[in-house]
Amino acid sequence: MIMQNSEIAAQLSRLADLLEIEGANPFRVRAYRNASRTVANLPKPVIDLVAEKADLAELPGIGADLADKISTLANTGELILLKEIEQRTPALLSELLKIEGLGPKHVKVLYNQLGIHSLAELKRALGENKICQLKGFGKKTAQKIQTGLERFTARRRTKLYDAIQLARPLLAYLRTAPGVDKLEMAGSYRRKKETVGDLDILVTAPNGKLIVDHFIHYPEISKILMQGDTRCSVLLHSQLQVDLRVVPPISYGAALLYFTGSKAHTISLRRLALQKDLKINEYGVFHKEKRIAGASEAEIYELLGLTYIEPELRELRGEIKASRLKQLPRLVVQQDICGDLHSHTNATDGENSLEQMAKAAINKGYQYLAITDHSTSLKIARGLDTRRLLAQLEEIDTLNAQYGSQFTLLKAIEVDILIDGSLDLPNAILEKLDLRVCAIHSHFGLAHQKQTERIIRAMDNPYFNILAHPTGRLINKRQAYAIDLERILQAAKERGCFLELNAQPDRLDLTDIHCRLAKDIGVKLAISTDAHNANQLDYMQLGVYQARRGWLEAENVLNTYNLTELRKLLKRD
Secondary structure (H helix, E strand, O other): OOOOHHHHHHHHHHHHHHHHHHOOOHHHHHHHHHHHHHHHOOOOOHHHHHHOOOOHHHOOOOOHHHHHHHHHHHHHOOOHHHHHHHHHOOOOHHHHOOOOOOOHHHHHHHHHHHOOOOHHHHHHHHHOOOHHHOOOOHHHHHHHHHHHHHHHHHOOOEEHHHHHHHHHHHHHHHOOOOOOOOEEEOHHHHOOOOEEOOEEEEEOOOOHHHHHHHHOOOOOEEEEEEEOOOEEEEEEOOOOEEEEEEOOHHHHHHHHHHHHOOHHHHHHHHHHHHHOOOEEEOOEEEEOOEEEEOOOHHHHHHHOOOOOOOHHHOOOOOHHHHHHOOOOOOEOOHHHOOEEOOEOOOOOOOOOOHHHHHHHHHHOOOOEEEEOOEEOOOHHHOOEOHHHHHHHHHHHHHHHHHHOOOOEEEEEEEEEEOOOOOEOOOHHHHOOOOEEEEEOOOOOOOOHHHHHHHHHHHHOOOOOOEEOOOOOOEOOOEOOOOOOHHHHHHHHHHHOOEEEEEOOOOOOEOOHHHHHHHHHHOOOEEEEOOEOOHHHHHHHHHHHHHHHHOOOEHHHEHHHOOHHHHHHHHOOO
């Protein structure tokens, strides 16, 4: 079995979790975690690197031993060490680690003292009030675990980034099938929702059976759920379901519209059609029994008196009225982006040097890149104190002298917002920077009002520019902390501050709803990658997808402005 990067990364992460539960050497555990992150963020499949005989040991954080393990895993789907440790430690323990509120140390205690190694056993122990009686737990911890368990069991969706990694090689494989004409991914994937339930693929081809026969031989399929001449449903090794449909060209647009959704959007279109004595379904648009449209989505919208509505907007949030009035936004595209305003280097918890990050940004055609390494309070990330930050600023000056006017490294910092709302570095150093990205990394559990006031007090500092990952949520892992985001946006507008749309796959913070709210209030957002290595600058596309779902246009995005305009926007009165 050939494994995708996301699957290899998951195996390495799982091994690290189980080793930590066993109490293995922390450096060994960290090595596997770092390797997992490196593999997950590679721009090229590991299996291709192996085929090209690339030296995996040259990758960040990968030594010779790990390189050999990763190569074997990519080719065979097996990791002998993981199998060995699973024989010693129940593999289901790694599922417990996905629950918010449970780390390896807690899981180890639950296993050793209560024999808990599955979600069912955890649920039973919570119901019997056994967990709150354990030393180091208590009622608050037990309640947090209970809430985390409920959230975990309620979700069964795949993050968009992971779905993209699985979809791209599958689509490339399908394009080699005999007779393929049109090929498109539909569903929530096409609408670029932050999580995807399954994958829906539409194909037009003269012979549907040939397409289906080709599809079922895709190496990553673990189980065929249903197979017909024009339809097929399968389960991938990742447990993601894929539904394939072969449709005739005259119905392609109607089928694409129907299977893209959202359900609310398509129901509204059907109601609009009924008002015109028309009927819409997945086969076309009909007047009486006569098909009058269906080959393309554009002709269906036009028939209904609407301009074309981009897939990201199809959530029944006013897009149909805006289309009818020809008031749809001109959505931001990646080509509008002039630079990235949140990135890290190996001075703190990043993997690449200043020069390597700059080179990657230049290769993307950017005008600027803000270097926002962590500030001193974030000890786990080796945050910069004043002395180290000043040294970095000198290095940036040296590099900028080499780049001339074509590209600029912006002097910046990701500075912690402390519990009292003060910033982690003195104003005397903050004033030397081009940009301050301010973030909460601690005390997530503050009450709604206190957390909100903490952020607004930070915004009162004249050197506050951008609020990073504003709600602190991690998709499928951690809920947003309690804040009044509308109040924060109003405060940002009054003070000349901005908020970030963090494009990290686990974050996508702000949500699409919050992006729309920011636009309505009149606060520009920075779409930033929070890149911790050069490859992660590619996350910008994820941020753009989220921005489009939030109705953002180029003018609503801070980093679509050129460097001269950006400096003016960042200057607070």
